[in-house]
Amino acid sequence: MIDVRVRDVSKRFRMPDHSEGRRRLFGLLPGHELFWALRNVSFEIKRGEALGIIGPNGSGKTTLIKLLSGITAPTEGEIEITGRLASLVEVGAGFQPDLTGRENIFLNGAILGMSYREIARKLASIVDFAEMGPFLDVPVKRYSSGMFVRLGFSIAAHLDADILLLDEVLAVGDVSFQARCFERIEELRQAGKTVLLISHDLAAIERICSRAILLSGGHILEEGDPRDVIEAYQASVQGLLAQAQGEAPGPVVATGLAFDAAGAGPVATGNPFRCCLSYEAKEALDDAVVRLSFNWPSGYLCTELSTEPGFRLEQGPGQLEFECPMLTMQRGLYSVDLCIERRGEILLWRPRCVMLRVGAGKVLRGDFYLEHSTRVRTPPLAASG
Numbered sequence: 517m518i519d520v521r522v523r524d525v526s527k528r529f530r531m532p533d534h535s536e537g538r539r540r541l542f543g544l545l546p547g548h549e550l551f552w553a554l555r556n557v558s559f560e561i562k563r564g565e566a567l568g569i570i571g572p573n574g575s576g577k578t579t580l581i582k583l584l585s586g587i588t589a590p591t592e593g594e595i596e597i598t599g600r601l602a603s604l605v606e607v608g609a610g611f612q613p614d615l616t617g618r619e620n621i622f623l624n625g626a627i628l629g630m631s632y633r634e635i636a637r638k639l640a641s642i643v644d645f646a647e648m649g650p651f652l653d654v655p656v657k658r659y660s661s662g663m664f665v666r667l668g669f670s671i672a673a674h675l676d677a678d679i680l681l682l683d684e685v686l687a688v689g690d691v692s693f694q695a696r697c698f699e700r701i702e703e704l705r706q707a708g709k710t711v712l713l714i715s716h717d718l719a720a721i722e723r724i725c726s727r728a729i730l731l732s733g734g735h736i737l738e739e740g741d742p743r744d745v746i747e748a749y750q751a752s753v754q755g756l757l758a759q760a761q762g763e764a765p766g767p768v769v770a771t772g773l774a775f776d777a778a779g780a781g782p783v784a785t786g787n788p789f790r791c792c793l794s795y796e797a798k799e800a801l802d803d804a805v806v807r808l809s810f811n812w813p814s815g816y817l818c819t820e821l822s823t824e825p826g827f828r829l830e831q832g833p834g835q836l837e838f839e840c841p842m843l844t845m846q847r848g849l850y851s852v853d854l855c856i857e858r859r860g861e862i863l864l865w866r867p868r869c870v871m872l873r874v875g876a877g878k879v880l881r882g883d884f885y886l887e888h889s890t891r892v893r894t895p896p897l898a899a900s901g
């Protein structure tokens with residue numbers, strides 16, 4: 517059974533014209549440029565499938581989920597939804613700010629076509645999951661963004677929707693809430709519900725989704741097994757290392773960035789780790805700082821590799837290697853920023869230019885492996901007698 521059918525869907529927006537101020541000044545009508553945020557997108561989602569949508573900023577992911585939720589209408593094409601749909605698109609979207617949490621739960625349930633009794637039966641479990649406590653009878657306009665997301669997710673995940681649309685919302689909650697959300701999504705999937713998840717958290721997409729779509733510039737670039745689609749995304753992001761068109765060349769360019777475990781197996785927690793940056797410098801650069809920053813999927817900095825003060829980058833093509841005796845980062849996908857600077861001047865800046873996949877090596881809880889040994893000491897036995 518097909519729950520979602522998207523056929524040749526396009527969405528066009530009007531962008532304000534930059535020269536609007538001048539037009540107004542001369543009494544002309546305000547101008548606009550037309551811009552396609554999505555172009556000829558087609559796909560289907562079967563009942564019980566979990567589809568992940570990934571892609572760079574501005575690729576059309578949110579526009580797509582807003583079309584599916586009915587928040588906006590397609591300019592061209594058709595969308596068919598079979599079944600009851602609950603969507604969590606923006607923090608607080610779908611809530612009436614002056615109504616309390618409790619009232620919003622009933623309102624959302626009624627919109628989904630549930631009876632008062634049905635909703636009342638689920639109320640305790642919704643409130644429990646969202647950890648609302650004393651805020652249940654407070655108008656939601658007084659909620660923090662974290663509380664909004666907790667309540668929004670809890671409503672969407674407990675009311676009897678057949679299809680759940682989630683847009684990046686999980687990134688707002690704290691880590692333990694995210695973990696509970698993932699568990700809940702898994703339960704819903706096992707109960708045969710359909711899930712559509714948009715996320716920059718590629719690891720979450722890989723874990724939850726049975727299929728993924730890569731959007732870029734409003735088009736579907738790739739569709740299939742999440743791991744393959746993520747690889748394709750990584751490959752397309754890798755292209756960001758190259759000099760952008762029209763960008764003035766600096767004294768140094770990066771030509772490649774590769775990661776390996778120095779011949780000791782895969783790149784995984786607990787294994788040695790090596791980064792190799794290939795570059796071409798027009799001149800020798802004294803006092804250069806070459807820095808690789810590794811970011812969590814949430815975008816926050818996890819850790820960095822950097823050259824020592826007084827480092828000199830030699831002229832010509834070359835390779836700079838960073839060697840770590842042990843990779844201590846937790847398994848997952850990290851986006852990498854490359855920065856080369858000299859005495860405070862940025863010579864090269866390539867944000868999110870490649871992805872690093874750290875595989876499962878040493879199994880750990882928490883974010884980092886701490887290298888350690890274990891010893892047992894026992895008190896000396898008391899001399900007898």
Ligand SMILES: Nc1ncnc2c1ncn2[C@@H]1O[C@H](COP(=O)(O)OP(=O)(O)OP(=O)(O)O)[C@@H](O)[C@H]1O
Pocket residue numbers: 529530531553571572573574575576577578579580
């Ligand atoms: N209401 C709107 N009016 C004009 N342009 C819009 C509107 N909504 C989105 N856009 C533009 O459409 C493009 C796609 O936006 P969208 O939010 O769907 O991308 P996204 O992939 O979700 O990005 P992100 O990862 O940053 O959330 C962007 O260039 C955005 O600026």
